Structure formats: structure tokens, C-alpha cells
Amino acid sequence: MNKKIAIIGLGYVGLPLAVEFAKKYQVVGFDINESRVSDLKSGHDSTLEVSDANLLSVLNKSKDKGLTISSDVKKIASCQVYIVTVPTPVDKNNRPILTPLIKSSQTIGSILKKGDIVIYESTVYPGVTEDECVPVLEKTSSLKFNQDFYCGYSPERINPGDKTHTVANIMKVTSGSTPEIGIEVDNLYSSIITAGTHLAPTIKVAEAAKVIENAQRDINIAFVNELAMIFNKLDIDTHAVLEAAATKWNFLPFKPGLVGGHCIGVDPYYLAQKAQEVGYHPEIILAGRRLNDAMGEFVATEVLKLMVKNDIAIKNAKVLMLGITFKENCPDIRNTKAIDVYKALTDFNMNVDVYDPWASSEEVNAEYNINTIETIKTTYDAIIHVVSHNNFLDLDLESLKNKNAVVFDVKGTLDSKFVDKRL
Secondary structure, three states: OOOOEEEEOOOOOHHHHHHHHHOOOEEEEEOOOHHHHHHHHOOOOOOOOOOHHHHHHHEOOOOOOEEEEEOOHHHHOOOOEEEEOOOOOEOOOOOEOOHHHHHHHHHHHOOOOOOOEEEEOOOOOOOHHHHHHHHHHHHHHOOOEOOOEEEEEOOOOOOOOOOOOOHHHOOEEEOEOOHHHHHHHHHHHHOOOOOOEEEOOOHHHHHHHHHHHHHHHHHHHHHHHHHHHHHHHOOOOHHHHHHHHOOOOOOOOOOOOOOOOOOOOOHHHHHHHHHHHOOOOOHHHHHHHHHHHOHHHHHHHHHHHHHHHOOOOOOOOEEEEEOOOOOOOOOOOOOOOHHHHHHHHHOOOOEEEEEOOOOOHHHHHHHHOOOOEOOOOOOEEEEEEOOOOHHHHHOOHHHHEEEEEEEEEOOOOOOHHHOOEEO
């Protein structure tokens, strides 16, 4: 299949996909963020998902293959395949926001031609592609679905910060709006995905498969988070319990922690929304979400208890938070639950410093109105290891502690001899 491909949205999902396709095809990466486009054109990816060397190796390579990056819609008008990788977040009431998806569909519809294929990768609830996006494409283009143009859905499986499970190394689910298009979409992805592909029978099946992947992880993490709450009350080390239980061959090795980010902390709400639309109230899915969303406050409360036990005055206490990103060794701060810990502590009039060498201080300030510190220059009454960046393993925690100071390890990855308690 020798087609020109457009990737709409060059974030954590779109850019790695564009680079992979560009090794074999002529690809145009499109994004409305001018600053992002400028950085990528210079050969640098601020998300660190693609190395500068890999990006430069495919930029404007040749006529037959390579990557062109632009914010000009005219540059993607000659493409035959459009792959949409824009964000699908939720609002403050945890309701799905489809605006980026709809606007992308309008953009594509304005240049859509007969025979073109539009493939969506953004996480959605079952039915969004055909019930929400297709009507926009039809209206904007004046073309007929499954007659003049076709659609596919192939859910993204990017794991930010993971340099082992990269795009080509993760099996890809594919689907098409007709059996023939399904095969064509599958062939396209199988040409770059070395781990293989799985052709789902319908677009709705592929959409549903994606949304339950992260809902399943969310529920399992909620279970061990609840165990952590119970074992904390019983004064039992949760990680020691999980380590013992993991000796059974079929025990699932989930660990407690803060569940944020753009996938696990969001996707279950998409499934819940659709379930409620058809008259079913999902008990387990939403219960897991409520429990995981409460973990930031739980961590802050446990730190307060430790401080009180050590006779540390709470008001104006100096606290160091290690990490603000949503996961380790990754600069992504979207929907981070570390912010919940920060807010709970500052509500008690504590002075909280946030140190995170992975996060952009400008982005943190713009998103959360927090000024992170570039270096640690003082000592603290409490230190909270929130995100397990590799950088933090080399910190001399003892030199950062005031008298009677406490250390709380959320991720359970620090040397236990330096830790007063872990989640």
C-alpha cells in the first residue's frame, strides 16, 4: 500500500507513530500548536518520547518516505490516509470532552477526497467513531460514508516514558468500517508493527477493547490501594504483603499508588458515560475511580499523622515533594495526582517545595500555578517520595531532614532504612 499518510496531533501518541510510519512512507505530521511544530522541525521532541537522532533521521528524508511537519492544513490535503491522535480528556465533572476529536474531523472533512481513509486512535467509548465523527466528516466534506470515504479505528497503546514497549513493539488492534477496509487498515499497521496486529471484526469492538484495557488496570490498582488503606490501619507493610502473595503463580503484581495521567485515570469515565447513556450504572468501574481519586488526600493524611507523632508543628512546616509528573521517568504532567497531595498539604498551611527534574517548570506553573524548585537548598520537616524517578534514588535524604523529620514513600522504591512509612 503506497499511500501518503497524515498524522493529526503530534503529542505522546502521534509523534512516535509518525516517525515509525515515516521510515517506510511519505508522512505529514500536522499539529495546531505552532510552538510544538517549531520544536519538532528543529529536531527536538520535548516529550522525550522520540530521541533527537531518531526524529532527525526521518525529517524531510526523500520523495518516497520521510516526515514533514506542519501546522498548515494545505500540507495534508494530498494525503490518502488520515490518522487522528488528538487528546480525549474529561472535564471537571469527569465527563468526556470530544471537542478535539470533532474539530480534527472538521479539519479533515474540509480536505477529504473520494477513496480516503480516516483512522482514529484517540481513546473513546464504543460508537464515537461512527456516531460522532463520521457525521462531521460527511457534513464537512459532502461525501458519503462507506461509499466515497472510509474509516478505521486502531487504539493507541503508547506508554509514556517506556523505552522498551515502543510503538513497533506493542501489538496493535485494528478495524475498518467495511471488511475490505479492515484488511487494508490492518495491512497498513502490520507493515510497521513488528509485534503484530489483531484485526477486530468491527470498529465498535476495537473501541470497546481499548477503553476496557485501562479500566481493568484502574480497578486492579484500586483494589491494592484499598488494601494499603486497610493494612496501614493494621500497621502492616503493604509491599511486604504483596511480595509474599506474589509467590503464588497466578497472583497479579499490582502495586498501590497515585493513578493519574491521560489513560488509566481518564478512560474508565468514557466507558461509564456510555454505560449510563444506555441505562446502566457501572458500580465497580466508578467505585474504583472514586477510590483512586482519593489516594492523594490519603497520602497527605498519613504524612500528617507521622508528623504529629514526631511532635512536628503542622502550620508552616517545610515539606519537600519529590515529583510532580503523573509517572516515573517521564515529563508528562497531564492529570497528575501528585497535585492532590500538594493541595491537601497546603490546605494545612504547610510550605511545600516541589522538586522534579523531569517536569518543565514553565508547564507546571501554567497548569497548576506552582513554582517548582530547580535545586534543593534547604532541609525539611517532611519528605514525600511521590514519583519514583531514577534521579531520586541518588539523593542523600538524611542530609535533607530537619530534626525528627519524616519520610513517606508513596511508590515503595526507596531504601526502607531511610523511610518512616510507605503506602
